[in-house]
Amino acid sequence: MTRETSSTPLSAPVAAARPTLRHHHGDEVRDDYEWLREKEDAEVIAHLEAENAFTEQRTAHLAGLRQRIFDEIKARTLEADLSVPTRQGAWWYYGRTVEGKQYGIQCRAPLAGPDDWTPPVLTPGVDVPGEIVLLDGSVEADGHEFFSLGSFDVSTDGSRLLFGVDVEGDERYTLRVRDLVSGKDLPDVIENTSAGASFSPDGRYIVYTTVDDAWRPDTVWLHEVGTDAAADARLFHEPDERYWVGAGFTRSEKYLVIEVGSSITTEEYLVDATDLRSEPRSIWPRREGVEYSATHAVVGGEDVLYIVHNDGALDFELVRVAASDPQGQRDVVLAHTPGRRVLDMSAFRDWGVVSYRRDGLSRMGILDYATGSIDELAFEEELYTAGAGGNPEWAPPVVRLGYGSFLTPGTVYDYDVAARELHLRKRQPVLGGYDPSAYGQRREWVTASDGTHVPVSIVWKRSFGEPGDAPRPLHLYGYGSYEHSIEPGFSVARLSMLDRGVVFAVAHVRGGGELGRQWYEDGKLQHKRNTFTDFVAVARHLIDTGVTAPDRLVAEGGSAGGLLMGAVANLAPELFAGILADVPFVDALTTILDPSLPLTVIEWDEWGDPLHDAEVYAYMKSYTPYENVREGVTYPRILATTSLNDTRVYYVEPAKWVARLREVGADALLKCEMVAGHGGVSGRYNSWQQRAFELAWLLDVLGLAED
Structure with a gap:
């Protein structure tokens, strides 16, 4: 057998058809590619490597463009x-x-x-x-080929560092403790933890969580520094497979809060930080469909809890209760107002910061404990994102916040609460003479098939003309799940597209959180199709108004947004020249049917339970991309990216999807990172290379590879 050289054209890998039969609710499904799930099988690895080799050869002509884009990102970034x-x-x-x-x-x-x-x-x-x-x-x-920090905490007295490291990409971290006086690591090593471990206020203990066989964070542990991890005490365990567990200390350092949550229900427990082995005390007993989050403050000398909740308040409200009797009287601080989605309350000694969404944008205000009034911070841009962050101190005179937009690079402010003044601390430098006035951003509203108005954000470089003057190459992004909002954020890498005349747009489809809780509810469970039809409506609008044309339109989405990409490829393939699906959740029905897979049971609140509900099964089967690849249609060019060690969306989903797409003649490529996780490769230069690969492919689809 002769060995192929790199110049020998490769044929697209053909996965062997090895039928697996699936039986649910009287329905039999033949799945030819489920065998690709066997990650330890040498034949599976060989197939993925063949896919990578094929993709590399098919995109080899873009090597120069990839390097130019990488160099552009690098040149715009202040590396030191x-x-x-x-x-x-x-x-x-x-x-x-x-x-x-x-x-x-x-x-x-x-x-x-x-x-x-x-x-x-x-x-x-x-x-x-x-x-x-x-x-x-x-x-x-x-x-290590991969490196990620999942925990990073310094003890209150500043003498020790706690850090957790993942070197596989599977989001399982090894905790270590470093003495900051000597610079040496202590003998303490705790394996297989989740992210987010922290020191107790006195620095004596570490609180961390671990996962069950389905990789669900389910147990909170207490480790005494300097002791064997085998002797760690279990503080809390949640047996219900629908719920995940997390733990952290209040900013006041008075309480440890243990949070138990599903997509629709929350219960939180308080533990006195000076007696961590005491019995956790429930704040509000869980009730199906009621979500809340609590934070501790001291008002008038009394320990109180500020609680953001949706009990009878669809878009949530903020109340205050006595910490000693949290199930007693509720004093309303910020009443429920439809369309104003209250997100969070962050308590400090002298005031609080309340975060909420209104009119599709993030907002924040300072809460006066005495009067209950909220002083909202104002910003000038039409589209922006702003929020508090990086505020560990209990009694500061200022609030650190981050700000940005599609045009304004990430900006750090300190807000002087007493003076009501913003102090600019830093704006992300963009080298090479970046001028925000050379670019434009605006929001439009698109009428969906059922009459709903869907917001779309549009970004462009002015020297190429205004959107709508003539059809332009356009990059359309979407997500639309888990009430996650796509914020107006800046991207250095995006400039490489804008500067080549590509318009960038975000379809803020239902299933996200941009327009409040109802916007999310209308894009989940038995309403999930709205997410897909909204995206199609936005694409049609951009074509019909002359902003772009089908041969000049590419789409991108990742994870649950990758499911969106697969769905719209089936629904309206004629609208798109190309689709980039990052770690795409395209075999959703197979995954959600198997409760032994990581996080599946938790996901039933988002997608429904097709295992036990025939109606949910039929509905999911009607839209899941892998199940609905169509014969006799011309698909846009498709690039699917994935990672072998991804524990959120298994590599097998895009691998199966690409194999099925090839059956119907689609031009589909698969790129699988062999040492990475859900977020892709680690390291900033590696990440830039990965993004340059994706953007070069998009530009090639748009006919802009020669520049």
Whole structure:
């Protein structure tokens, strides 16, 4: 047998048809490619490697364009940079990136004094007095193809660092403790934890979670630093497979909060932080369909809980209760208002920050504990996103917040609450003379098939003309699940598309959270098809109004958004020249039918339970992309990306989908990262390369590969 050279054209891999029969609710389904699920099978790995080789050869002509896009991203990025320092205890904490290094360095430097609330201005190449390196990601990642931090916490007294590392991409982390005085790691090693572990306020203990066989976080543990992990105490266990578990301390450090949640129901428990082995106390006993989140504050000398909830309030409201009697009297702080989706309450010693959505945009305001009034922060752009973040201190005079838009790079502000003033701390530098005024952004409203008005955000470079002047190449993005909102965020990589004349648009379809809880409810369960028809309606609108044309329109979505991509490819293949589906959930029915698979039972609240409900089964079967690949139609070009170690959407879903698409003559490619997880490869340069590959493919579909 002769060995093919790289110049020998490869044929598209053909997966062997090995029928598996599936029987549910009197329905028999033949699945020829389910055998690809056997991840440890050498033949499966060989097939994935063949797919990668085929994709590489089919896209080899784009190597130069990929490199140019990568170089553009790199040239626009200040590679040696520092984040805005965040105050915690006696230190300023910040991150540092170094030119040529894949991963950042976590550092700290001492405060000038106890009244020092103005973060120092850090300049690349200039030494920071007293700087201490806490963790160098490139050092920790040495010898590993993948590296991700899932936990990072410093003890209250600043003496120890807790960090959790994943080197496979399966989101299972090994916890370690580092003595920040000596710089040496302690003997404590805890394997197979979930993300989000933390020190207790006194630094004596570590609270962490682990998962069950279905990879559902189900148990909270207490580890005493310096002891064998085998002796760790189980603080809480949730046996119901529909619920996941998380735990964390309040900003006040008075309580540990254990949260138990499904997609539609929540229960939280309080544990006194000074007695962590005490029995957790339920705040509100769980009731099906009631969601809430609580945070601790002190008002008038009394311990209280501010609770955001949807008990009789579709778009949620904010109430205050006594911490000693949380099931007693509820004082309404922010009453339910349809269309204003209350998201979160973050409590500080002297005031709170309330986050909510209105008119499709994120909003935030300062809550006066005494009066209950909320002072909303105002921003000038039509489309933007803003929210509080990076505020570990209990009694600061300022609130750290992040801001950005499609045109404005990520911006960090400190908001002086007493003076009601925003102080700009940093705006993400974009090198190469980026001028936001050279680009435009706007929102339009599209009428869906049932008369619903769907928002679409449009971004373009002005020198190519206004959208609608003439059909332009257009990149349409969508998601539409889990009440997740696609915010107006800036992207350096996107400039490589805009600067080539491509218009970018986001279809804010039902199933997301842009327009409140009802917007989400109308795009889930037995209303899931609205997500797909909304996206098709947006595409048709952009074509009908002359913004683009079918041969100049590409679409992209990832994960649940990848299901959207597969569905619209079946519903309206004639509207799109190409579809990029990242880690796509395209074999949803097979997955949701199998409760032994990771996270399946939890997902029943989002998609329905086809295992026990024949109506749900029939409905899901009617739209699941893999089940509905059509004969006799011309599909757009399709690129599906996945990762071998993804535990959220298994690689087998896009692998099966591509095999089925090829049966009907579709031009479909599969790219599988062999050492990565749901978020793709790790390391910033690797991520840039991955995005350059995807954007080059999109430009090729749009006829813009030669530039």
